[in-house]
Amino acid sequence: xxxxxxxxxxxxxxxxxxxxxxxxxxxxxxGTTFLFLGLFLILPLISxxxxxxxxxxxxxxxxxxxxxxxxxxxLTLIAAGxxxxxxxxxxxxxxxxxxxxxxxxxxxxxxxxxLPFSVSPVISGMIYVLVFGAQGWFGPWLMDHNIKIIFAxxxxxxxxxxxxxxxxxxxxxxxxxxxxRTEEEAARVLGASGWQTFWRVTIPNIKWGLLYGxxxxxxxxxxxxxxxxxxxxxxxxxxxxxPLHVEILYNEYNFTGAFAVAxxxxxxxxxxxxxxTWVEYRNNELRGTxxxxxxxxxxxx
Amino acid sequence: xxxxxxxxxxxGYTLLYLSLIVLIPLAAVxxxxxxxxxxxxxxxxxxxxxxxxxxxxxxxxxxxxxVNAIFGLIVxxxxxxxxFFGKRLVDALVDLPFALPTAVAGITLATIxxxxxxxxxxxAPLGIKVSYTRLGVFVALTFIGLPFIVRTVQPVLExxxxxxxxxxxxxxxxxxxxxxxxIFPMLxxxxxTGFALAFARALGEYGSVVFISSNIPMKTQITPLLIMTxxxxxxxxxxxxxxxxxxxxxxxxxxxxxxxxxxxxxxxxSSLS
Numbered sequence: 001x002x003x004x005x006x007x008x009x010x011x012x013x014x015x016x017x018x019x020x021x022x023x024x025x026x027x028x029x030x031g032t033t034f035l036f037l038g039l040f041l042i043l044p045l046i047s048x049x050x051x052x053x054x055x056x057x058x059x060x061x062x063x064x065x066x067x068x069x070x071x072x073x074x075l076t077l078i079a080a081g082x083x084x085x086x087x088x089x090x091x092x093x094x095x096x097x098x099x100x101x102x103x104x105x106x107x108x109x110x111x112x113x114x115l116p117f118s119v120s121p122v123i124s125g126m127i128y129v130l131v132f133g134a135q136g137w138f139g140p141w142l143m144d145h146n147i148k149i150i151f152a153x154x155x156x157x158x159x160x161x162x163x164x165x166x167x168x169x170x171x172x173x174x175x176x177x178x179x180x181r182t183e184e185e186a187a188r189v190l191g192a193s194g195w196q197t198f199w200r201v202t203i204p205n206i207k208w209g210l211l212y213g214x215x216x217x218x219x220x221x222x223x224x225x226x227x228x229x230x231x232x233x234x235x236x237x238x239x240x241x242x243p244l245h246v247e248i249l250y251n252e253y254n255f256t257g258a259f260a261v262a263x264x265x266x267x268x269x270x271x272x273x274x275x276x277t278w279v280e281y282r283n284n285e286l287r288g289t290x291x292x293x294x295x296x297x298x299x300x301x
Numbered sequence: 302x303x304x305x306x307x308x309x310x311x312x313g314y315t316l317l318y319l320s321l322i323v324l325i326p327l328a329a330v331x332x333x334x335x336x337x338x339x340x341x342x343x344x345x346x347x348x349x350x351x352x353x354x355x356x357x358x359x360x361x362x363x364x365x366x367x368v369n370a371i372f373g374l375i376v377x378x379x380x381x382x383x384x385f386f387g388k389r390l391v392d393a394l395v396d397l398p399f400a401l402p403t404a405v406a407g408i409t410l411a412t413i414x415x416x417x418x419x420x421x422x423x424x425a426p427l428g429i430k431v432s433y434t435r436l437g438v439f440v441a442l443t444f445i446g447l448p449f450i451v452r453t454v455q456p457v458l459e460x461x462x463x464x465x466x467x468x469x470x471x472x473x474x475x476x477x478x479x480x481x482x483x484i485f486p487m488l489x490x491x492x493x494t495g496f497a498l499a500f501a502r503a504l505g506e507y508g509s510v511v512f513i514s515s516n517i518p519m520k521t522q523i524t525p526l527l528i529m530t531x532x533x534x535x536x537x538x539x540x541x542x543x544x545x546x547x548x549x550x551x552x553x554x555x556x557x558x559x560x561x562x563x564x565x566x567x568x569x570x571s572s573l574s
Contacts, residue, residue, distance in 0.1 A: 019466045021476060026383060033379040033391070036372045040444055041397050043419060044409040051412060090318045097311035101303070109315070111559065115323055118551040120505025121403075122525040123544045126532060127326035130333050135537055137329065161322055185304045194306035216399075223402025226507035226525065230532060243404040243508070250408050250512065259412075262405040269400035276400075277393045 048266045051259035063249075063260040071237045072245035072261075078153065079228070079241060080221040083160040087217055088210070091168025096202070099176035100184065110173070116165040125159045125230025132158075151233030156241065159227040164220045168213035175209040176202075208283040215279065219272040223265055330548060333541040345542035350518045351527060355546075357435060358524040362503035365442035370496045373450025374488070380451070381458040395452070398445050403508025410441055411513040433515035438523060441509040446499030453495035454488055457565075461487060490565035494558060501554040505547065 021029070053060055063069060094113060098106060116124065130136050132149040142149060149155045183205065187197040203210075225243040232239045240248065242265055250258035334342065345351070379385075380392055398406065414421045414431035421431060431437050461484065469479045507525040514521045522530075524547060531540035 019463070019470050019476075019479070020382075025476075029375055029379050030383060030385055032372070033376045037376065037391060037394065039420070040447060041394050044406065044413060044444070045397065047409045047413050047419060048405065051409070086318075090315065093311045093318075094315045096307060097315050100305050101308050101312075103308075103312070109319075111555070112319060112323070114555070115327070118501055118505075118555045119327070120507065120525050120528075120544075120547055120551070122507050122528050122532075123330070123505070123547060126528065126540060126544060127329055129532065130329035130537065130541065131326050133537075135535075158322070162326070165322060181305060188304050188306075197305070198307075219400050223400075223405070225402060225404040229507075230529065243402050246404050246408065247512075255408075255412070258408055262408060265402045265405050269397065269402070269405075272400045273393050273396055276396070277389075 045266065048259055048263055051256060052263040054259070055256045059256060060260045060263075063257040064264070068237050068240070069245060069261055072240045072242045073264075075153065075156065075239070076222050076241045076243075079156050079160045080218055082157040083164050083221045084214060084217050086161055087164055088168050088214060090165075091170075091172050091213055092206075092210070094169045095172035095176045095206075096198075098173050099179070100181055113166050113169050113173075116162050119162075121163060121224065121226025122230060124162045125227035127162075128155055128158050128231055150231055151235065151239060153239065155231035156228050156239060159231045160221050160224055163224050163227050164217045167217035167220065168210065171209050171213035171216070172206055175206060179205055208279055212276065212279045212283075215272055215275050219269065222268060327548075330541050330544050333537060334545045337538050337542060341538070342542050345539040346546055350522070351524070351543055353519045354522050354524040354527045357438060357521065358504060361435065361438045361442050361523075362446075362500050362506075365439055365446050365503050366496050366500040368443050369446045369450050369499050370492060373447065373495060373499075374454055374492060377451045377454040377458055381455060395448050398447050403445065403506070404512070406444055407441065407509040407512030410444060410509065411437070414440060414513065432513050433521070435514075435521055437513035438510050438521060441513045442503040442506060445506055445509055446503050449499040449502065450492065450495035453491045453498065457488055457491040490561060494561045494565055497554060497558045497561060501551060501558070504550065504554075 020026075094109075098109065129150050131138060132142060132155065133139050134143065134150075136150075149158070183201050184197050187201045188194075192200065222241075223243060224241075225247070228241055229244060229247070232241070232244055234240060234244060234248070236248070242261060246258050246262045246265070249255075249261060337345065376395065380388065380395075411432050413419045414424075414437060416422065416425040416430065416432070418432070424431060429436070431440055465483060465487075466479055469483045474482070505525060507523075507529070510523050511526055514523065514526075516522050516526055518527075518530075524543065528540045528543050528547070531537075531543070
């Protein structure tokens with residue numbers, strides 16, 4: 001008995017050494033993580049606010065109260081206000097289609113929904129110039145009817161819709177696929193109409209996933225730069241969104257002003273991360289590759 | 302028999318919205334390029350300025366994805382395996398590059414790495430210039446690609462069965478052998494997927510790079526900026542020709558990522574069974 005007890009000590013020590021790292025390696029790895037993330041994430045974050053307040057609170061609020069800043073904020077809210085609800089409706093419809101029915105070509109459809117994520121923002125803006133611009137497909141017709149899409153608000157909204165296209169859908173599709181069809185089928189068999197089933201059974205089931213998708217979609221919609229830059233035309237007070245306003249101030253060497261406006265977007269990013277973490281905390285199903293464009297339905301793990 | 306309604310409605314709406322927003326406008330790129338003759342296309346796509354921009358874009362994206370693969374693996378490992386103060390905060394902050402608008406990332410990185418910036422002032426005496434050079438492009442692309450590897454490796458690492466490591470240990474392997482011969486091969490598909498995602502994202506990146514790069518043709522001009530410059534010069538055919546090259550590369554990468562993901566899930570499933 002005692003022989004077994006004494007002889008079991010060395011193997012256990014060996015096993016611990018072989019299934020965990022030594023304290024030195026552990027400290028080294030944690031240190032590397034903090035150093036890497038500190039240099040690449042935390043320092044830039046602090047820098048935004050340090051630069052924004054470099055000339056004091058007075059200058060900060062003066063920059064934000066500028067009518068040009070206000071019109072940029074308004075336009076950003078309009079663009080997000082159009083693109084988020086539209087992509088939400090699409091996301092729910094696409095998720096219903098893919099999760100509730102079997103049909104051929106589903107995988108192709110999934111890949112196509114993901115497509116906007118793999119297109120460069122500059123190309124995302126450019127495609128609308130090719131369709132609606134002066135030299136584009138509908139350019140002459142639009143000119144005749146005095147409708148402006150490119151270098152105007154509709155173009156900005158379209159570009160924003162494109163870059164945020166997959167966000168809600170890719171959150172809802174795996175969620176609704178995992179939930180299956182039985183609850184909705186039961187509701188139908190018990191006599192509920194299609195819409196009743198949707199509003200009373202499906203929506204309560206997917207509300208957290210929907211909220212999650214909306215949070216991510218909104219963050220990207222408000223922060224998009226490249227695509228919007230192509231279609232905006234940079235008309236001050238008319239077609240400038242917040243990120244474009246940041247660019248203008250920065251290129252005028254008004255660095256403090258640029259960072260003051262950028263601090264709004266940084267604040268939005270931090271709120272997004274906080275909300276996202278909170279939703280993940282409330283609903284464990286959503287933990288994982290949130291922003292990462294891992295192909296839908298084929299997530300690792 | 303279908304119990305649930307709405308197949309035609311959702312199929313119709315999904316296809317209509319997808320076509321109007323994504324497919325038809327994307328087709329315009331290929332249509333516009335088809336107005337060029339083959340010689341004109343080659344001239345636009347293989348001009349010295351374009352070739353230099355591909356070299357920079359692909360080179361910097363590859364290096365950035367590589368650096369992220371190494372550090373992303375360490376970050377994922379630390380977040381899954383260790384307990385330490387501020388872990389939840391670190392975990393949430395990893396997604397910052399996704400949440401922070403690229404223009405903001407661009408101006409703040411350019412400022413930090415400028416010769417009088419917080420990091421730049423330490424590098425300047427060593428003769429290292431980051432902002433307004435190719436190194437700056439690499440730094441910006443590293444920033445925006447950072448979360449991809451962490452977020453693809455993390456769930457796989459979380460699901461690894463500790464029994465596998467215990468088995469290896471009981472058979473006499475040391476910690477390094479277990480990591481290198483047992484754990485690392487199981488992480489490879491996820492690591493490659495993350496690498497491909499970070500690489501693909503970096504190729505198209507525009508917002509963060511234009512601020513930290515000096516954007517000089519042949520030297521520090523990335524391909525998306527070259528497209529932008531051509532659009533501003535109203536050279537739409539030239540812009541779309543280069544866009545076609547970028548789109549084809551993106552689609553090939555998307556296909557590769559899909560295959561990797563398929564391999565990853567199969568690999569993952571077989572390692573669990």
